[in-house]
Amino acid sequence: MEAVAALKTARPVSVLPFRARSVLRDVSRRAPACSTCKLRGVCMSVGLEADAMTDLEEIVTPAVRVAKGETLYRSGGRFTGLYAIRLGSFKTVLLADDGQEQVAGYHMPGEILGADGIGAGLHDSEAVALEDSEVCAISFDSLQELAREQQAVQQNLHRILSREIVRERKIMMMLGTMSAEQRLAAFLVDLSERYRVRGYSSSEFVLRMTREEIGSYLGLKLETVSRLLSRFQREGLLQVQGRVVKLLDLTTLRQLVEH
Amino acid sequence: MEAVAALKTARPVSVLPFRARSVLRDVSRRAPACSTCKLRGVCMSVGLEADAMTDLEEIVTPAVRVAKGETLYRSGGRFTGLYAIRLGSFKTVLLADDGQEQVAGYHMPGEILGADGIGAGLHDSEAVALEDSEVCAISFDSLQELAREQQAVQQNLHRILSREIVRERKIMMMLGTMSAEQRLAAFLVDLSERYRVRGYSSSEFVLRMTREEIGSYLGLKLETVSRLLSRFQREGLLQVQGRVVKLLDLTTLRQLVEH
DNA sequence: CGCCGTCTTGACGAATCTCAAATAAAGTGG
DNA sequence: CCACTTTATTTGAGATTCGTCAAGACGGCG
Known part of the structure; x- marks a missing residue:
């Protein structure tokens, strides 16, 4: 690939x-x-x-x-x-x-x-x-x-x-100390925040990367990313439709990151 | 701790x-x-x-x-x-x-x-x-x-x-893509190289960090670091005596890093 | 000499990866 | 625009790596 x-x-x-x-x-x-x-x-x-x-x-x-x-x-x-x-x-x-x-x-x-x-x-x-x-x-x-x-x-x-x-130190911290679940949550929260700052919706956006690219960034395999997105959806934290993501419960996502 | x-x-x-x-x-x-x-x-x-x-x-x-x-x-x-x-x-x-x-x-x-x-x-x-x-x-x-x-x-x-x-990007890469074994090998090779540049022995040096600190840097637990050091020793790649390390086979260590 | 922090080692379990197959989506040429 | 090809995604089952818990050994320092 x-x-x-x-x-x-x-x-x-x-x-x-x-x-x-x-x-x-x-x-x-x-x-x-x-x-x-x-x-x-x-x-x-x-x-x-x-x-x-x-x-x-x-x-x-x-x-x-x-x-x-x-x-x-x-x-x-x-x-x-x-x-x-x-x-x-x-x-x-x-x-x-x-x-x-x-x-x-x-x-x-x-x-x-x-x-x-x-x-x-x-x-x-x-x-x-x-x-x-x-x-x-x-x-x-x-x-x-x-x-x-x-x-x-x-x-x-x-x-x-x-x-x-x-910025890179935050990533090091993420890769060094967080679980897969926490990393994905952190990734989504980070994107959300950066979209918000730029005047875009902080709750609904398009992922421009493939699952594999997200996984590469987070030190995970694409299957793990996919599974976690599905699970987050099942738990009502968000909705995914291909690359379109809608964050439904940013509060819980943030809490996940804080462990 | x-x-x-x-x-x-x-x-x-x-x-x-x-x-x-x-x-x-x-x-x-x-x-x-x-x-x-x-x-x-x-x-x-x-x-x-x-x-x-x-x-x-x-x-x-x-x-x-x-x-x-x-x-x-x-x-x-x-x-x-x-x-x-x-x-x-x-x-x-x-x-x-x-x-x-x-x-x-x-x-x-x-x-x-x-x-x-x-x-x-x-x-x-x-x-x-x-x-x-x-x-x-x-x-x-x-x-x-x-x-x-x-x-x-x-x-x-x-x-x-x-x-x-x-420098930080190299660490990101290490944390994101390498196995525990590779990370420790990379860590040792990196130290070795940096000592060499400074005119110290590149094959024998004292680790100033605890196993836990090494683990923290590498995104691993101290037990994993300890086990790997023991294994490297068993395999003849190095000798460890507490914090004193003697690298015996830098070539193989380097190869480990390259996967 | 004994204490405390550090290190080693074992057994077990959980998280994540690997492999595999099915489905969905995107891109391509006619 | 459709049929076809390729690429991306989802999901499952099983394997592997690494973490957790626990016990004991080591070593430096007061």
Whole structure:
């Protein structure tokens, strides 16, 4: 199954840098500025003064389209900059030497992808669009330059990197200490909360990942995920219809997580 | 057991900020500069020109002592800066709302602690010395200021934050996809490698953590860790004598990790 | 020397995985 | 738009891994 998924998006390695660059060059039809972006409360531009905002806009390639299934960057590919999700959603996937895969995260508008590449200059994960999406690309060299001039930009960058560290720690905690039931509950509660913050329904949403991808993220097999969803439904905690989920008892789900 | 460990280091919450600050103020008996530090190849000072090095030295409080069992910072405590380990070792521990603990990492000289606090201004983990140790404290406000002036410092900071992200992803991968056997092998190989890089023996070293702490880090129970160590010994992969470990067959251990 | 925390080992049980088969949903070419 | 193929999901039965409980050994420290 993993193998098949890999085939679908596989390209010769030598072509990767080209592809990456071609995405960045993709001409933006519209020029939506950060200052008018709905996501400026969540994104890199939080709390910037007008002049810093203008500077930021200058180094951002706005609204690059990424089709469902397309890869924004690949494991081992050269790091050039960060990507702010403008629309849609992505998964980030880790690849072990032996080909083993693990979903490291599921990402929504306003979130920043690609920070894993800063340290080594190479990405150590890949980001795949789970639906037709749009990102803003931010050249990292330019961003570092701007961060030296604009303190607010510097702070936002540090905040973003630090929050990624904290986010991953929560996942570590989940994988290290929780039962399958708790992990799935935590996953659903987390999604619910993140949809709520973004102004979407916190009780009804579409899972963009397969059961297998959810399982990979939670350190479980797809059968376990499926069984648990069925059980949660039987217990009246939620309703599932394929990928459409309706959370009926968020309180109990939250309690499950707290053990 | 967790409860007992907690008691040993417990202090009233109100005292925490004071304690944290008192550690920072601890007068340094010697004034060992970054430029002469043996760790300058691993630490914040990597690749700095002479002038940047001098600037960095000015904002670092060098060689603060932390006794075994002491806490460098606590979960929920105010974030003031980063700490570079100069000597000794630390564990970082995550605390869930329900009191559940999980060891997030085991840290050696040259590594930087505390980055989890940048985003929220509060630490979300605690760092405890596993033996008598020394750290250099770096005020984050000053560091940000310096990063705006010295590009090399800025890059080092970003590199450190990004590497922490990558480090945690490896742990996620371990917890999400590996068997108990693989996790322990990976743990030992990782330690071995990190000792090697620092000029210590890569085949013989002392575990500073209890079996329970190792288990917590690996998402396993202490009995499982103990059993696996015994089995590895029986199979001739290593020798264990309490906390002293001698790796006899690093090749096979590495193969175990690769599945 | 004796205590306490740590570690080892065994027996048993529960949670989760594996394998397998049936069903449902999604994608594809005519 | 339909028939067909592929992929995703559900569910069951049995196997396996790891956790739980319990008892005893070890080892450092007062």
